[in-house]
Structures are given as structure tokens and as C-alpha cells.
Amino acid sequence: xxxxxxxxxxxxxxxxxxxxxxxxxxxxxxxxxxxxxxxxxxxxxxxxxxxxxxxxxxxxxxxxxxxxxxxxxxxxxxxxxxxxxxxxxxxxxxxxxxxxxxxxxxxxxxxxxxxxxxxxxxxxxxxxxxxxxxxxxxxxxxxxxxxxxxxxxxxxxxxxxxxxxxxxxxxxxxxxxxxxxxxxxxxxxxxxxxxxxxx
Numbered sequence: 115x116x117x118x119x120x121x122x123x124x125x126x127x128x129x130x131x132x133x134x135x136x137x138x139x140x141x142x143x144x145x146x147x148x149x150x151x152x153x154x155x156x157x158x159x160x161x162x163x164x165x166x167x168x169x170x171x172x173x174x175x176x177x178x179x180x181x182x183x184x185x186x187x188x189x190x191x192x193x194x195x196x197x198x199x200x201x202x203x204x205x206x207x208x209x210x211x212x213x214x215x216x217x218x219x220x221x222x223x224x225x226x227x228x229x230x231x232x233x234x235x236x237x238x239x240x241x242x243x244x245x246x247x248x249x250x251x252x253x254x255x256x257x258x259x260x261x262x263x264x265x266x267x268x269x270x271x272x273x274x275x276x277x278x279x280x281x282x283x284x285x286x287x288x289x290x291x292x293x294x295x296x297x298x299x300x301x302x303x304x305x306x307x308x309x310x311x312x313x
Contacts, residue, residue, distance in 0.1 A: 172263070
């Protein structure tokens with residue numbers, strides 16, 4: 115036989131309050147459904163506009179051997195003043211074609227004068243950049259208007275820099291080396307006590 119349970123009815127005031135909450139939640143969900151796609155579209159549009167203004171420079175090493183990577187790093191170090199000069203002269207505007215052609219010629223002259231041993235090729239145009247993570251930001255793989263300096267076979271790790279927005283891959287010296295924390299050696303009282311009997 116089933117026990118009889120007392121049915122407790124909520125006062126009408128609580129029912130109205132619960133109904134009001136339900137209506138508010140439904141309105142909030144409806145607004146989210148309506149406006150989130152447009153916000154996502156706005157964010158994509160903003161990123162596409164940023165990518166249109168984005169001008170990049172990339173230096174690709176011959177291979178990943180230490181010698182080739184050192185050559186790439188030295189070349190980047192010598193080319194950085196040219197990149198900074200373009201950023202300073204353009205200000206917050208986009209880089210115009212004259213500046214890009216001038217930068218390409220300066221890079222070619224620098225390589226010819228100071229690196230005659232390198233078989234480097236300087237390419238200007240829309241070039242494919244691999245995806246890159248810089249801190250918490252992921253830059254997607256895409257075609258970017260850029261200057262690419264290919265050293266030799268161009269099969270090694272690369273360095274890249276974006277002029278608008280001004281973001282560069284940090285140099286290895288600039289990357290902070292976090293000191294390793296010394297961990298305390300954890301011991302268990304009972305285990306140490308048992309081991310004491312056998313020593």
C-alpha cells in the first residue's frame with residue numbers, strides 16, 4: 115500500500131515570480147540567438163579588414179641545422195632596421211606600394227652586399243603563411259601580402275613579422291626563460307618508518 119503524501123501548494127505569488135523568471139530567461143535566450151551570429155560576423159569582418167591591411171615579412175632558413183638557423187637569425191638582425199623604418203614612416207596607415215618596392219630593393223641590396231654566400235631569393239606578393247600562435251593569439255594559415263626571403267631550399271624554421279598590426283615573432287634571446295622551481299621531495303611517514311626496520 116502506498117503512503118499518502120501531503121501535497122504542498124505554493125502560494126500564487128511564488129508561481130508568478132517563477133513565471134516571470136521563465137519569461138526573462140526565454141527573452142535572454144532569444145536575444146542571444148538573434149544577436150550572437152551578427153556579433154560573430156562583425157568580428158570576422160573586423161579580422162578580415164585587419165588582414166587586408168596586414169603586411170608581413172618572412173625569412174625562411176635553408177634548413178633546421180644550427181648553421182642555417184644562425185645565418186637566418188643574423189640576416190633577420192640586419193634586416194630589422196629596414197622593417198622599423200617602414201613602420202615609422204607609415205605611422206598608423208597602411209604601407210603603400212612604393213614603400214614595399216623600396217623595402218624589397220633594400221633587402222636585396224643588403225643580401226647582395228653582406229651575404230654573397232647565401233643563395234637567397236626575395237619574393238613580393240601574396241604568400242602563404244603557416245598558422246602561428248603568439249601568446250594567446252592564433253594567427254590562421256592564410257595568404258598575406260608580404261615579402262618572403264627564402265634562403266637556399268627554404269625548408270627550415272621561419273621568422274616572421276607583421277607591420278600592421280605590428281607583431282613580430284620574438285627572438286630567442288628575447289624569450290624569457292622561466293627558472294625551474296625546485297620541488298620538495300615528498301616522503302611518507304609510514305613508508306620511512308618501515309624502511310627504517312630494514313636498514
